[in-house]
Amino acid sequence: MSRWLGQQGCLGRHAIVIGASITGLLVGQLLSSYFEQVTIIERDNLSQTASGRKGVPQGAHPHLLLYKGVTIVEELFPDLFPALVAQGALKIDLMENLHWFQSGRWKLRQPSPFKGYLQSRPLFESQMRACLLANDTVQILDSCSVIGLRASEDGQGINGVVVQRTSGDREAKLLEADLVVDASGRGSQAPRWLSTLGYDQVNETTIKIDLGYTTRIYRRPPTASPHRMLVIYPDIPTSKRAGYVIPIEGERWLVMLAGWLNDHAPVDEDGFQAFARSLPVPDLSHAIQSTTPLSQPMTYKFSANRWRHYEKLSRWPAGFLVLGDAVCSFNPVYGQGMTVAALEVQLLQKLLRSERERKKPDLRAVTKTFHKEVAKVVSLPWLMATGEDLQYPEVQGARFPGFSLFGWYFGKVLALTSSNSTVYQHFGAVLNMEESPLGLISPPVLMRVLFGKVPEPASDSISVNEPEMTAQSEGDEASSTAHI
Numbered sequence: 001m002s003r004w005l006g007q008q009g010c011l012g013r014h015a016i017v018i019g020a021s022i023t024g025l026l027v028g029q030l031l032s033s034y035f036e037q038v039t040i041i042e043r044d045n046l047s048q049t050a051s052g053r054k055g056v057p058q059g060a061h062p063h064l065l066l067y068k069g070v071t072i073v074e075e076l077f078p079d080l081f082p083a084l085v086a087q088g089a090l091k092i093d094l095m096e097n098l099h100w101f102q103s104g105r106w107k108l109r110q111p112s113p114f115k116g117y118l119q120s121r122p123l124f125e126s127q128m129r130a131c132l133l134a135n136d137t138v139q140i141l142d143s144c145s146v147i148g149l150r151a152s153e154d155g156q157g158i159n160g161v162v163v164q165r166t167s168g169d170r171e172a173k174l175l176e177a178d179l180v181v182d183a184s185g186r187g188s189q190a191p192r193w194l195s196t197l198g199y200d201q202v203n204e205t206t207i208k209i210d211l212g213y214t215t216r217i218y219r220r221p222p223t224a225s226p227h228r229m230l231v232i233y234p235d236i237p238t239s240k241r242a243g244y245v246i247p248i249e250g251e252r253w254l255v256m257l258a259g260w261l262n263d264h265a266p267v268d269e270d271g272f273q274a275f276a277r278s279l280p281v282p283d284l285s286h287a288i289q290s291t292t293p294l295s296q297p298m299t300y301k302f303s304a305n306r307w308r309h310y311e312k313l314s315r316w317p318a319g320f321l322v323l324g325d326a327v328c329s330f331n332p333v334y335g336q337g338m339t340v341a342a343l344e345v346q347l348l349q350k351l352l353r354s355e356r357e358r359k360k361p362d363l364r365a366v367t368k369t370f371h372k373e374v375a376k377v378v379s380l381p382w383l384m385a386t387g388e389d390l391q392y393p394e395v396q397g398a399r400f401p402g403f404s405l406f407g408w409y410f411g412k413v414l415a416l417t418s419s420n421s422t423v424y425q426h427f428g429a430v431l432n433m434e435e436s437p438l439g440l441i442s443p444p445v446l447m448r449v450l451f452g453k454v455p456e457p458a459s460d461s462i463s464v465n466e467p468e469m470t471a472q473s474e475g476d477e478a479s480s481t482a483h484i
Contacts, residue, residue: 011034011355012178015035015037015178016039016177016179017041018161019326021056022125023344024040024183025128025129025132026341027181028140030349037139038138039138040138041161042142042144043145044056045142056121060298060300061256061300064338065117066094066116067113069338070116072346076345077128080131084127088250089117089249090119092227093111093112093114095110095112096112100233103415104280105417107417108418110421110424119249120249141163143167144166148196149162150176152319156317160180161174161175180320182320182326183323185325186306186329188326191308199315200313200315202308204309205309206304207390207395207397208304208397209303209304209331209395210303211259212258212299213256213259213299213300214257215257215299215300216288216296217254218252218292218293220251220252220291224247226247227247229245229247230243230287231244237392242257243276244257244284245284253291257272258333260389264301267297273285305331307378309375310327311375323348327344334385344378348370383437387403412454413449415455416449418455420448426442
């Protein structure tokens with residue numbers, strides 16, 4: 001493994017990133033500060049425009065970057081969000097502009113510091129690629145697959161990849177590198193590649209949920225607020241259906257209907273409408289009846305939360321890293337995936353920066369440490385996501401000690417977010433990953449959960465088609481009415 005330190009501040013000549021996913025693009029931008037050349041290898045043929053692609057089947061559906069993710073991405077790509085807004089993306093307050101119905105109650109809506117941006121996944125990805133390619137250090141090799149890793153002569157590390165074009169000249173070729181990063185998503189072949197090279201089998205934890213969602217694009221009515229999101233969550237475990245209305249560029253709505261445990265929304269017109277009407281409040285159904293569909297319904301299925309435990313391998317090859325969905329993929333309806341990936345990239349940045357400051361920088365120290373640290377990043381979001389899914393008795397998976405107490409406590413927290421400003425503020429900070437989930441058991445929240453009054457369920461509706469009005473609150477107890 002090379003210890004080469006060429007240009008001042010560089011840790012190596014060449015780094016390779018497998019996959020031009022959101023994670024891969026973030027990693028590519030980061031590594032451009034530490035390597036002379038960065039090559040991102042992508043199987044798909046990448047368009048110059050904002051269009052979907054085969055390798056991202058979930059790309060037609062809503063994606064949300066939580067506030068913590070926004071701050072990390074903004075640091076790496078300072079020009080990205082202004083470019084997105086110029087293309088029609090919407091800057092919003094992720095708490096005040098979110099109309100959220102859950103467990104028979106509308107959550108409070110109050111101004112917060114948690115800003116975010118709403119746009120389609122193809123627009124987000126294409127603008128990120130454009131910003132990245134303005135960096136002369138980075139190149140993207142598309143229509144090309146990685147078919148294997150190349151081990152170093154001593155067998156202790158990885159010093160390149162074997163690639164093959166997906167069309168035309170399909171001769172396998174070797175690309176050498178000081179660092180290889182796998183950001184290829186859920187379909188990552190890293191476990192197989194490592195096994196081929198003599199490393200132990202990678203253990204996985206899976207929580208099977210058989211989630212499916214169906215998304216359709218609608219014209220946003222002229223009277224509708226362009227900054228308003230509507231989220232209708234199921235009352236777990238008695239209900240399995242959810243609905244979302246997300247404004248995006250081009251005066252459009254992304255309308256998504258989701259269902260756990262194979263209770264999926266149909267793609268035919270009557271079935272889609274009937275599923276929308278079955279939600280506990282009529283707001284989504286009313287919204288789509290008052291406007292025009294611009295696409296046919298599109299489906300995506302997500303079988304299980306999955307965590308590949310690379311941190312538990314007894315040996316790890318120097319010069320190779322895995323991150324993003326290739327390590328851990330969460331139930332996408334909770335919106336954690338991109339932000340957790342950004343946190344992993346931030347961790348890598350910290351390790352690379354620390355190594356560069358050493359008198360004798362050595363990438364082996366980074367690759368040795370990284371996956372154990374990633375496990376710490378992933379563990380709490382995993383607990384929150386799977387803790388919700390496991391409330392369904394049909395979902396198979398080990399319930400951790402105190403699971404029933406966790407369910408009771410978190411249910412009280414969710415109920416209080418409809419009326420208590422203090423609980424709502426901590427919940428918002430945890431939701432946006434600005435605060436650890438442990439913040440939900442901090443003394444201010446704990447006291448209100450134990451002794452606060454939980455409001456009765458109230459399923460009255462709002463209208464996403466009317467001009468925006470702001471919910472009012474007074475003191476610690478706030479009105480739960482945010483109805484338009």
